[in-house]
Amino acid sequence: MKIHIDIDNFLQTPQVVLFGMLGVFVALLVIYGSILILSRAFRKNGKKNSDVTKD
Amino acid sequence: MADIFSNVLEIRWEMVLMWIIGGILIWLAISKDMEPTLLLPMGFGAILANLPTSGAVTQIINGNTEEGVLDVLFNAGIANELFPLLLFIGIGAMIDFGPLLSNPKMLLFGAAAQFGIFFTFALAALLGFDLKDAASIGIIGAADGPTSIFVANYFNSNYIGAIIVAAYSYMALVPIIQPPVIRLITTKKERLIKMPYEQKNVSTAVRILFPIVTTAIVGILAPRSVALVGFLMFGNLLRECKVLRILSDSAQKELANLITILLGITIASKMRFDLFVKVDTLIIILLGLVAFVFDTIGGVLFAKFLNLFSKKKINPMVGAAGISAFPMSSRVIHKMGLKEDPTNFLLMHAAGANVAGQIASVVAGGVMIALVEKLI
Numbered sequence A: 001m002k003i004h005i006d007i008d009n010f011l012q013t014p015q016v017v018l019f020g021m022l023g024v025f026v027a028l029l030v031i032y033g034s035i036l037i038l039s040r041a042f043r044k045n046g047k048k049n050s051d052v053t054k055d
Numbered sequence B: 001m002a003d004i005f006s007n008v009l010e011i012r013w014e015m016v017l018m019w020i021i022g023g024i025l026i027w028l029a030i031s032k033d034m035e036p037t038l039l040l041p042m043g044f045g046a047i048l049a050n051l052p053t054s055g056a057v058t059q060i061i062n063g064n065t066e067e068g069v070l071d072v073l074f075n076a077g078i079a080n081e082l083f084p085l086l087l088f089i090g091i092g093a094m095i096d097f098g099p100l101l102s103n104p105k106m107l108l109f110g111a112a113a114q115f116g117i118f119f120t121f122a123l124a125a126l127l128g129f130d131l132k133d134a135a136s137i138g139i140i141g142a143a144d145g146p147t148s149i150f151v152a153n154y155f156n157s158n159y160i161g162a163i164i165v166a167a168y169s170y171m172a173l174v175p176i177i178q179p180p181v182i183r184l185i186t187t188k189k190e191r192l193i194k195m196p197y198e199q200k201n202v203s204t205a206v207r208i209l210f211p212i213v214t215t216a217i218v219g220i221l222a223p224r225s226v227a228l229v230g231f232l233m234f235g236n237l238l239r240e241c242k243v244l245r246i247l248s249d250s251a252q253k254e255l256a257n258l259i260t261i262l263l264g265i266t267i268a269s270k271m272r273f274d275l276f277v278k279v280d281t282l283i284i285i286l287l288g289l290v291a292f293v294f295d296t297i298g299g300v301l302f303a304k305f306l307n308l309f310s311k312k313k314i315n316p317m318v319g320a321a322g323i324s325a326f327p328m329s330s331r332v333i334h335k336m337g338l339k340e341d342p343t344n345f346l347l348m349h350a351a352g353a354n355v356a357g358q359i360a361s362v363v364a365g366g367v368m369i370a371l372v373e374k375l376i
Helices: A014-041 A043-048 B002-010 B013-031 B036-049 B069-078 B082-094 B098-102 B104-112 B115-126 B131-142 B145-154 B160-172 B174-185 B204-221 B223-240 B245-270 B279-307 B328-340 B347-375
Strands: A050-052 B059-061 B064-066 B201-203
Touching: A014 A043, A014 B098, A014 B104, A014 B115, A014 B204, A014 B347, B013 B036, B013 B160, B036 B069, B036 B160, B036 B245, B069 B082, B069 B245, B082 B145, B082 B223, B082 B245, B098 B104, B098 B201, B098 B204, B098 B347, B104 B279, B104 B347, B115 B131, B115 B279, B115 B347, B131 B145, B131 B160, B131 B279, B131 B347, B145 B160, B145 B223, B145 B245, B145 B347, B160 B174, B160 B245, B160 B279, B174 B279, B174 B328, B201 B204, B204 B223, B204 B347, B223 B245, B223 B347, B328 B347
Parallel strands: none
Antiparallel strands: A050 B201, B059 B064
């Protein structure tokens, strides 16, 4: 392939960059929410059946 | 006699160059301890695949196709994405998501630190790489070998050899790449921010449900990633369920080691001189560096952005640990924190961001596939 500046090709990318970053953030925010829900739901059981976070 | 030595006349300078590159990879693996499990097999494979009329790779001799074992392995284990997926079971079994489950906010840094993937994708497209190759090059920024292989292979990129070499080399170079970039975009005052770590109990139920729920969420939101995240989380479930300790140990050791041996040497089938000795390879290696740099910038700037609204200030260096190079990146951030202030312990925060990066990079790979596929 010969390296060259390809503006037309480049102009197709902003939507991928925008929706790509948005998609990653949305997915991780949903996982974030699910961790919060799980942590609250199983907090009481945690005392009986838990292990301290290890490094 | 002439027949015996005829092969010597087949040696080309490009082959010699590949032997040197193979030698350098082996040297880096042994002397510098840089990702030796991958770079050593790749280096040896690069030499093996570039011997004149090498029987290790497929050759057409007198009109007959003679299959080489490296190509057979490639078709059996990489072309169908099997090896990277199996490796992910081992990686999942190795990862302790505890620091992330204690402080799930760190997930956001995992997301922000994928910026380099998309920035590099745009840059590669600007330089004239078609969108499939640009996406495969951008995914070097995932800082995650299996995901890079998965995406590059999905798009059937001709540059898979260069992409994998760049991905694994830069992962090993994280301690050299990240500190100067972080110092450039943070102030001394910011690097001194202390983040007390509150050790929280994470219940066994949460640890067990997390991999299942994450697989379901990612599978629904980014279905292209579901195989990657599913195998990663399956490995983690083996670890966390506590009743399959032998399987978990096997996944972490035997399975991961076996696949790593085969993966490294198999990738070498794509390091043949006719595919590798090109200006494009150099450009791809440079673009890989850009991806790692902009991942780091993305994570750090996002932490600074959050600090504008947050009462509890975040040390922006932690944002840089959102890249998926685990556990290298969290160690780098921890050491940088200690260097600025010997009483500042950032390890657990950085480890949380780092494992978040592992999930985020897989999601980014799936999102990239889905979005680019629509354009081509």
